[in-house]
Amino acid sequence: MKYRHFLGALVAVSATVSLAAEALADYPHSTVKLVTHSSPGGGTDVFLRKLSQHLGPIMGVNFVVENVRGGGGAKAMAVLANSPADGSIFYGTTPSYVNTSLLSSPEASFTDLDPVVNMFYDPQVVYVRANSPYQDLTDVVEDAKSRPQQVIVAVSTPSSLDRQVMEQFQTVTGTEVTILTHDGGGDVILNVLNGTAQVGIGEIAELRGQIDAGELRLITTYTDERLDLFPDVKTAKEQGIDLVVRKFRGLAGPKGLPEDVVTAWEEGIQKLLADPEFKAWYEGEGVIPAYLDQEGARALTAEFATEMKAFFTEYNIQAE
Amino acid sequence: MRGMLAISGVLFALALAYWLGADAIPKSRLGGMVGADGLPKLLAVSLGLLSAGLALQTLLEARKRRRPGAAPLPASETADTDWSGHAKAMGVIGIGAGFVLLLPVLGYVVSVMLLLIAVTAYSGRRPSVQTGLFAVGGGIFFYVLFVHLLKVPLPAGVFATLFSGAA
Amino acid sequence: MDGFIHALSAVTSWQILLAAGGGVLWGILGGALPGISPSIAMALLLPFTYDMSPLMALVMLGSVYIGAEYGGSIPAILIRTPGTNAAAATVIDGYVMHQQGRGGEALGLSLTGGTIGGLFGLILLATLTKPLSDLALMFTPPAYFALGLLGLSIIASVSEGSMVKGLIAGVLGLMLATVGTDPLSGVTRFTFGEPELLEGVHFILVMLGVFAVAELMSKLADNEPDDLVKPDTVSKLVLPSLSKLWSLRRAQAIGCAVGALEGPVPGAGGTVASFLSYNEARRWSKTPEQFGKGSEEGVIAPETANNVVTATALVPTLSFGIPGSNSTAILLGGFLIHGLQPGPLLFSTNPDILYGLFGGLFVANIMMFLIGIVILGPAIWLVNRPRPYLNASILALVFSGIYSINNSIFDLWVVLAAGAIGYVLRVLKFPALPLILGLVLGYMIESNYRRSLLLTQGDHAVFFQNGVSAFLMGCAIVVLVLGAYTEFRRFRREATA
Structure with a gap:
């Protein structure tokens, strides 16, 4: 629950055999490092390991996942910024690397890295306990209007996207709810299950077990379109609440990557997203494929950073 | 005894500095009823009071010891003046x-x-x-x-x- | 009954036995190395489990967890260096026993207590999963706050005779805990723009500084003559006899009970359980004055509790799919990588894996006992080498271990600073434990206090209206009042003497 104190940094290098790959040596390196600040078994770690498994044969490269934990991604960003821009090392990006850069003064920030591609959005969902009276977000809005500050919404960490979107929710809908922050998604689920909070914000992957068991129920998604996995769950947009969260997952590298390397990745990732086995995995995870080439990924990161910066400034959340 | 009074002074100064640090924490509307500076300020005040308490306790014990017939300082209480030992430790x-x-x-x-x-x-x-x-x-x-x-x-x-x- | 058959079929497979034995051995080694926490030891093995069968992988990860939580007590007893967070309470009496030449006995107690605790925890886990998961759900923010306060109230009993100094140390610990990101608003506090401090001061750093480094410093300051090796009078492992175990039954029962109640609560973990059971064992002991002076109960109670937690901490992971600690987060990763979704349905969809895991972990606990018997003898021999060599090795071990937590030079400076502060506290006769308690519990107390007030719009009555919270607050008040009363009596006695 409280991972705040745990900054275990370690390198779990999976042993790989490099013989088979050398045959297809289009890519300038036979071994490529993928760095994540997530711990082994964590979200981005599992994602990168799956990616290595399926992208390896496509690009003719051996991927090695390295967990560089600590400082909310500050360590990993420093490693990347100090690495050669030759295509031998990349970083699995999530919004937290931008947030860490904005909230502290790390040695290297997200602006010292260059996005390569974007692959997915993690859909942000609103959920309730199975026996809750709420059927969709409109119900929540109505209840919040009749009982200001009485509806309790559980979100994960203070600088998370969940938090930001709920602050926006209040402005957009003209309501006042109580927003309860936690140390991570797991605590949010517990506090929705035990009735401390009436509404929770989270991601599909961590909710799956509870949804399948009928303990929790999705009521709305903050996505552009309804999710394939849950076609009956309305989006916020459909209900007239214009909130869409783009929690991205992509890759970034050191600045100044050669063009052929970027092209190899853009092509490789597009093939990967079409790969049936990989597709089966990510569809089961409930993520939305959202391929963007380097230009698109750069624009996405910049836009996201601007939004977060505005949010942090508005609420006076800043580095000392 | 003089050492312990000095320690009380140091702790009091620490409490003061910590208070100033707590006061400089950016105020955010998202902090809740008790802001980010709530506990730190409470701790600063507690440390200030406790350091005063420590000074008081030291003075009282010293006065008790000065009374006739009081037991001499136990050996363990004098150990803290072993400066060469401390230097070796550092x-x-x-x-x-x-x-x-x-x-x-x-x-x-x-x-x-x-x-x-x-x-x-x-x-x-x-x-x-x-x-x-x-x-x-x-x-x-x-x-x-x-x-x-x-x-x-x-x-x-x-x-x-x-x-x-x-x- | 089906569960029992699944468990039995698992433990008759040689792969599972191999996974349990190998996992426990690796775990004990990792746990015994300061800085290599149970979760790091597990994470190091995680990549090797990808190609195993799901059951074998999970048994292996679970066995590492069990071994590591036990292994932390070995250096705690022998060199005053807690190998894991939860071994901090074992340092108090375990190391004193070692200094008295009873290190072999202390190790025997911790090994036996740990094994009994681990087996007891597993039986609870297998038979009472549902009630235990209900217990986890009863912990709302006010209850966590009260639990933190109860933990903090231990300060009153560990600093008897120097209450003011104990409280000061506690406040300093709480101050250290405020460093980092504010749990509610997200603003940063006392980080001075240093990203290494964003996630706070890791308490193992402070613990190793205050215990291990400061101990080394005092040893040198006392100027012990070189080569005067005080051999352990019994320089081999001494397992407690059955009658000895029976005489320590109360401490073990307390360890089992605290571990059973604490373990399932996400975020509370083995460290809090160890401290609470140490404190309770002392309160209910017939010889409370022995605590801190080499009490056998003071070793076996926290070690039993700590290993009960290795089993009961799996409750939220298995029944909600929510890990309550870093170690169980990695175990959860082990499930997910093999396409298994822990949660309410796991018990009906994959009972073979679940009960097979219980069976494998049962064997792991027994293997832990056997492996302990083999390796503890050499461990005792090792710490009876000439002091200069031992000093040098301890310092090198502490520095290397610290570096491996975070790959950080910054952390090494933190340990050095903590060592210097720990030494000063020692010289000035400030108890060190309150500092550790404040640092461990500060975050839990503050964040849940503020969350509770958010929930009630500032109404403090919630702490007494919530059942769990009211009960824990009551316990905390009793501890505080008793502590204050003892202190008062001591003053009176001294005044009249």
């Missing part, structure tokens, strides 16, 4: 600081060997072939354990770049 921190400074430069293996020989010498074992062997053997042992078995990327230092340059 030497450990000095050796440690040396190790931390050398680690990125010399790399893990060499630094650990130096650390091992420095601490054995500091603990009273004059440098000899035996302690040298211990340091070299120990350095290799720790290197194998942490870098190879546990995969900790400890700094390799300048020697690694020399070797890789030659290869």
Whole structure:
């Protein structure tokens, strides 16, 4: 629950055999490092390991996942910024690397890295306990209007996207709810299950077990379109609440990557997203494929950073 | 006794500095009823009061001891004036600081060997072939354990770049 | 009954036995190395489990967890260096026993207590999963706050005779805990722009500084003559006899109860359980004055509790799919990588894996006992080498271990600073434990206090209206009042003497 104190940094290098790959040596390196600040078994770690498994044969490269934990991604960003821009090392990006850069003064920030591609959005969902009276977000809005500050919404960490979107929710809908922050998604689920909070914000992957068991129920998604996995769950947009969260997952590298390397990745990732086995995995995870080439990924990161910066400034959340 | 009064003073100053630090924490509307500075300020006040309490307690005990027939100070109470002992103890921190400074430069293996020989010498074992062997053997042992078995990327230092340059 | 058959079929497979034995051995080694926490030891093995069968992988990860939580007590007893967070309470009496030449006995107690605790926890886990998961759900923010306060109230009993100094140390610990990101608003506090401090001061750093480094410093300050090796009078492992175990039954029962109640609560973990059971064992002991002076109960109670937690901490992971600690987060990763979704349905969809895991972990606990018997003898021999060599090795071990937590030079400075502060506290006769308690519990107390007030719009009555919270607050008040009363009596006695 409280991972705040745990900054275990370690390198779990999976042993790989490099013989088979050398045959297809289009890519300038036979071994490529993928760095994540997530711990082994964590979200981005599992994602990168799956990616290595399926992208390896496509690009003719051996991927090695390295967990560089600590400082909310500050360590990993420093490693990347100090690495050669030759295509031998990349970083699995999530919004937290931008947030860490904005909230502290790390040695290297997200602006010292260059996005390569974007692959997915993690859909942000609103959920309730199975026996809750709420059927969709409109119900929540109505209840919040009749009982200001009485509806309790559980979100994960203070600088998370969940938090930001709920602050926006209040402005957009003209309501006042109580927003309860936690140390991570797991605590949010517990506090929705035990009735401390009436509404929770989270991601599909961590909710799956509870949804399948009928303990929790999705009521709305903050996505552009309804999710394939849950076609009956309305989006916020459909209900007239214009909130869409783009929690991205992509890759970034050191600045100044050669063009052929970027092209190899853009092509490789597009093939990967079409790969049936990989597709089966990510569809089961409930993520939305959202391929963007380097230009698109750069624009996405910049836009996201601007939004977060505005949010942090508005609420006076800043580095000392 | 005078030492303990000085400590109370230091703690009080710490409480004051901590209060000022807490006061400088950016105010955010998202902090809730008790803001980010709530607990820190409470702690600063508590430490201030406790340091005053410590001073008071010290004075009271000293007065009690001055009364005729009071027991002399137990030996353990006077131990804190053993300045050469304290200096020797702080030497450990000095050796440690040396190790931390050398680690990125010399790399893990060499630094650990130096650390091992420095601490054995500091603990009273004059440098000899035996302690040298211990340091070299120990350095290799720790290197194998942490870098190879546990995969900790400890700094390799300048020697690694020399070797890789030659290869 | 089906569960029992699944468990039995698992433990008769040689792969599972191999996974349990190998996992426990690796775990004990990792746990015994300061800085290599149970979760790091597990994470190091995680990549090797990808190609195993799901059951074998999970048994292996679970066995590492069990071994590591036990292994932390070995250096705690022998060199005053807690190998894991939860071994901090074992340091108090375990190391004193070692200094008295009873290190072999202390190790025997911790090994036996740990094994009994681990087996007891597993039986609870297998038979009472549902009630235990209900218990986890009862912990709302006010209850966590009260639990933190109860933990903090231990300060009153560990600093008897110097209450003011104990409280000061506690406040300093709480101050350290405020460093980092504010749990509610997200603003940063006391980080001075240093990203290494964003996630706070890791308490193992402070613990190793205050215990291990400061101990080394005092040893040198006392100027012990070189080569005066005080051999352990019994320089081999001494397992407690059955009658000895029976005489320590109360402490073990307390350890089992605290571990059973604490373990399932996410975020509370083995460290809090160890401290609470140490404190309770002392309160209910017939010889409370022995605590801190080499009490056998003071070793076996926290060690039993700590290993009960290795089993009961799996409750939220298995029944909600929510890990309550870093270690169980990695175990959860082990499930997910093999396509298994822990949660309410796991018990009906994959009972073979679940009960097979219980069976494998049962074997792991027994293997832990056997492996302990083999390796503890050499461990005792090792710490009876000449002092200069031992000093040097401890310092090198502490520095290497610290570096491996975070690959950080910064952390090494933190340990050195903590060592210097720990030494000063020692010289000035400030108890060190309150500092550790404040640092461990500060975050839990503050964040849940503020969350509770958010929930009630500032109404403090919630702490007494919530059942769990009211009960825990009551316990905390009793501890505080008793502590204050003892202190008062001491003053009176001294005044009249």
